[in-house]
Every structure is written in structure tokens, then in C-alpha cells.
Amino acid sequence: MATNKKTTKKAAVKKTEKAVIVTKTKAAAKASLFPGKVKEMNLLLAKTTLMSR
């Protein structure tokens, strides 16, 4: 039970972190001088299988 609660809390934190990143990224794209290019690159990367670093 305690483990389940911990896992749920961890997942919630991860979800919040992800939401913060998305918000920050959207804000950065909006503030960018090249918003169209940023959007295009985000789409391209989303469709791409990236190499692990």
C-alpha cells in the first residue's frame, strides 16, 4: 500500500515536471524570433528516432 502511494506520488511529480517543461518550451517558442522554425523542428524531432547520448 505504502509502495503504491510512493509510486503514484513519483508519477505525479514526473507529470508535473513534464508539464512545466512543456509550458517553458511553449513560452520559449513564443518568445523566439523564429517561432515557425522552432515549431517545425519540434515536430521533426518528435517524429525522429533519436540516438541515445
Place this chain on the structure above:
Amino acid sequence: MPLSHVLFLYVIHTIYCMYHADFLFYNCMGKTPYSYNKEEAARYRFTSRGRTNIEKVVEFTPLAVTGFYNLGFGDVTEAGAISDRTVSNNGDIIKVLSTVIHIIKDFTLEKPDVRISFMGSTALRTAVYQRILKTYYTDFRKDFRITAIQEIEGQLEEVIFDRSNSGKYKAFIIQRKV
């Protein structure tokens, strides 16, 4: 001028640029860059002083994939807008490219872990970037790890940049070697 003439001139210009890319960009790595201003943490400006004075902007914007930044590069137009589609023909392409390379080095010195992705505003410009990377591969790879995005059997994949690749890449990703 009729559209057919414009298209003809565009094609001739394209062939000329592709054919002479190696000569045009020769020695751009060692060329003295323009001095640049760092406006914000990730935005730089400099003035190209060729036939006319053209203000240029280089900007690094964080992308949705963690650690990735988009490299934006364009001209400030007379109206004050930013355009990455303008063909300046200012006669100082080598010096301009050298400046951009120095700016990338400056930015990645501060953020060595980031990965910078870029592509041309048109397929032709992306092809020219491929040509530049091919020409300067030996120099670039001393400081940067270079990969590219390529369509392989309908799938987009990040692959190691291969200078002998005759296929076309969609975009490029560079990361400073630590």
C-alpha cells in the same frame, strides 16, 4: 520579368551555388569573424558589412526534447522584422559563416551539454548546409559531434553524419565534445 525567367535565374543561381559551395566556403573556419553582441543568454547580433550593412541575428531556442536547442539565423529587414528566407548576396558569406561558427562555439562553451539542431528555411538551404558540413567536417568534428536526421525506409532517424552520403539529410544536430 516573366515568371519563367525568374525560375530560370533561380535554377541557374542554385546550380552555381551548389557547384561553387566548396570554393565559397573555403577557409571560413579560419576567417576573422565579425564582432557580435550577446543580447540575451541565447541571442546574438552582428552586422554583415558587404555591399550594404545587414543586421543578422542568431538565436538558440530550447526545444520540447530536453537538452535540444534550435539554431535560428536570419536577417533583420528594413521594416525591423526577422527573416530567415532572405537571400542577402552581400558578398561576405565566408565572414558571416565564420561569425556564426564562433557564436555556436561561444554558446556551447557555456552550455556544453546541449544539442543544437538546425535546418535550412528551404530544402536547397538545407542541402547547402550539408555541403558546408561536408567541406568542414574534419575541422568541425574536432570540437563537435555531428549527427543528422535522415528518412530511412519511411522512418526519420538520427544517424551519424556521413560526409560521403549522397542522400539528403532533413536536419543536423551538433554537440560540443567534452
